[in-house]
Amino acid sequence: MNQKPFSYAMIVALLCTAGATAQVILNEGNAVGPSGMWIDSDLSKPYEGFDFGIIPHSGNIESPLDPTNPGNPFPDVDANTPGVQTELPNGWNTAFGWARIAENADDWIELVVTEDHSDLRGYWLYWENDDNDDGTIGGNSDERGYIRLTNDSIWSDLRAGTIITITEKDDREEVRDGYPESYAGTNVHDTGYVYDLTTDIGYDPIGVRTLSDALLDTYAGDWTIHFWLDESTTVSQGTDTQWFQAGSDLRVDNDDWRMWIFDSTNPNPVNDKVTGLVQTAIGESASGWGDNTGGGGVNSQELIALVRDPITGQTAADYEDVDFSTFGRPNLFNDASEATLDGVQDFSLLWAWLATIMAGDTDFDGDVDFADAQTTMTGLTGPDNATDVPWSGGSFDGDGDADLYDLAQLQQSFGL
Numbered sequence: 001m002n003q004k005p006f007s008y009a010m011i012v013a014l015l016c017t018a019g020a021t022a023q024v025i026l027n028e029g030n031a032v033g034p035s036g037m038w039i040d041s042d043l044s045k046p047y048e049g050f051d052f053g054i055i056p057h058s059g060n061i062e063s064p065l066d067p068t069n070p071g072n073p074f075p076d077v078d079a080n081t082p083g084v085q086t087e088l089p090n091g092w093n094t095a096f097g098w099a100r101i102a103e104n105a106d107d108w109i110e111l112v113v114t115e116d117h118s119d120l121r122g123y124w125l126y127w128e129n130d131d132n133d134d135g136t137i138g139g140n141s142d143e144r145g146y147i148r149l150t151n152d153s154i155w156s157d158l159r160a161g162t163i164i165t166i167t168e169k170d171d172r173e174e175v176r177d178g179y180p181e182s183y184a185g186t187n188v189h190d191t192g193y194v195y196d197l198t199t200d201i202g203y204d205p206i207g208v209r210t211l212s213d214a215l216l217d218t219y220a221g222d223w224t225i226h227f228w229l230d231e232s233t234t235v236s237q238g239t240d241t242q243w244f245q246a247g248s249d250l251r252v253d254n255d256d257w258r259m260w261i262f263d264s265t266n267p268n269p270v271n272d273k274v275t276g277l278v279q280t281a282i283g284e285s286a287s288g289w290g291d292n293t294g295g296g297g298v299n300s301q302e303l304i305a306l307v308r309d310p311i312t313g314q315t316a317a318d319y320e321d322v323d324f325s326t327f328g329r330p331n332l333f334n335d336a337s338e339a340t341l342d343g344v345q346d347f348s349l350l351w352a353w354l355a356t357i358m359a360g361d362t363d364f365d366g367d368v369d370f371a372d373a374q375t376t377m378t379g380l381t382g383p384d385n386a387t388d389v390p391w392s393g394g395s396f397d398g399d400g401d402a403d404l405y406d407l408a409q410l411q412q413s414f415g416l
Contacts, residue, residue: 023115023312024123026259026282026304027163027345028331029252031321032104033300039104040301040323101172104303104325105197107250108167109259112310116160116353117366122264123149123278127248130256130285137256137285144270145248147229152243154201154225157365161310161350162203163224165328168250170198170228199243200226205354205364206391210398214391218351224328254298258283258316279314286316295320307333309346359396360410368413376402376410 032039109125126146128138138144147166149155158164205221206214214221227243229250251257258281262269266276283289284298293307298321308318326332330345353366360368362375376394379402387400394402396409 023118023278024111024113024120024158024164024261025279025306025310025312025314026109026261026319027112027306027310028110028325028327029257029259029304030104030106030108030325030327031252031254031257031298031300031302031304033254034103034106036102037300038102039303039325040299105167105172105327106169107252108165108169108327109250109252110327111164111166112350113158113160113162113164114310114312114350118158118160120149120155120158121151123155124262124266124269124276125149125259126262126269127251127257127259129251129253129258131253133255137258145251146246146269147250148245148247150240150243150245154243159364160353161223161347163328165224165226166229166250167197167226168229170230171196197226197228199228202392203364204390204392205351206357208388208390208395208398208400211354211357211359211391211396213398215355218348218354219330223347223351226328252304254284254300254302256283256285257298257304258286280316282314282316282319284321288315288317290320291317293318293320297321305331305333306345307331307343310350358413358416359406360413362392362394364392368410368416373410373414376407380404380407 111125113120124146125148126144128144130137130139131143132140203222203225205218205223207221229244229246230241252259260269260273260277260281261279262273263276263278266272281287283304284295289295295307298304302321302323303325304319305322306314306318307320307322308314320333322331322333324332330347331343332345333343356366357364358368360372360376362372375392379389379394381389381401381403385401389395389400389402391398394406394410396406
């Protein structure tokens with residue numbers, strides 16, 4: 001499961017998928033229960049009770065996350081195994097434990113786009129459960145629902161390896177405790193840090209660095225677009241918003257929950273689970289659940305996670321009940337041993353298209369056009385007047401400002 005280096009063959013294979021039927025899969029879903037529940041508190045595992053977190057790049061210096069590297073709480077074993085660890089995470093000790101979030105931030109799901117230039121407009125995310133425990137899954141209207149993607153342009157051309165996160169809450173407060181010396185409920189206090197879960201559709205796999213730097217460290221880029229459903233005010237059953245049509249609230253739980261994904265050709269997944277099927281049912285009540293991973297039932301202190309590399313066609317057999325969350329990032333999981341997090345998803349094939357990006361392509365759509373020129377002109381700051389302008393803002397040489405040199409680079413690529 002180690003990260004593989006980019007190769008010409010990988011790039012060609014990825015490019016050959018362009019124009020194929022759009023695909024997206026479930027990567028992770030939070031089933032941690034309400035009423036103050038926490039991720040599994042089994043003291044036998046060094047990482048138990050830690051929630052990687054909802055927004056990994058918080059930069060929160062009050063959190064145990066290393067403030068010099070807030071995006072990765074784990075020490076890499078070596079340069080060839082990013083994200084893999086077999087030791088205690090940075091800052092973890094028996095005196096202070098880790099900062100965590102009650103209920104692991106409530107209902108949320110994480111999706112991964114597995115084919116390049118995917119058009120997901122009109123796609124259905126349909127779920128069922130057995131909330132009343134009568135043995136019939138999806139037996140009444142309260143035990144099924146959907147979130148449907150609208151025709152907004154945000155869904156029209158998504159690049160392979162894009163991570164899509166959707167939450168029903170707009171913020172969550174961080175707490176920390178004396179774990180593992182005491183159970184979470186006995187020594188919990190606020191850190192004063194609140195994770196911002198409002199919608200953030202910023203997308204920039206390169207950021208403030210050069211393309212070559214980004215290819216060397218693709219895990220450091222912003223590959224995620226995030227959406228807050230805002231259920232309490234704008235999203236209700238049968239109501240369209242800019243990005244979603246809701247047929248229910250967002251639900252992810254441990255009551256025999258399962259979810260399908262259908263494309264826009266499906267008329268209504270309540271009655272038709274064949275037309276436009278993109279991903280078959282995923283969840284503990286789905287056929288084949290955990291057959292390839294040894295996954296057991298999902299309880300109120302766990303999550304549902306893909307513990308294989310993200311590719312088209314993943315079934316319930318490749319998912320597992322897990323007690324560690326990597327929201328918005330490649331999944332970390334138990335592979336060879338229950339005592340360590342020694343598995344990490346490999347996104348390198350999905351992200352290989354980044355090597356084909358030209359200077360000037362601020363929106364990463366594969367060409368340089370007037371929209372890119374407008375972005376660059378808007379961000380034009382002149383030399384030395386800025387240090388934090390990313391690639392998506394018009395700084396293609398990685399110096400953090402958009403200047404005439406960047407504009408010249410855009411002109412060379414314009415129209416190609």
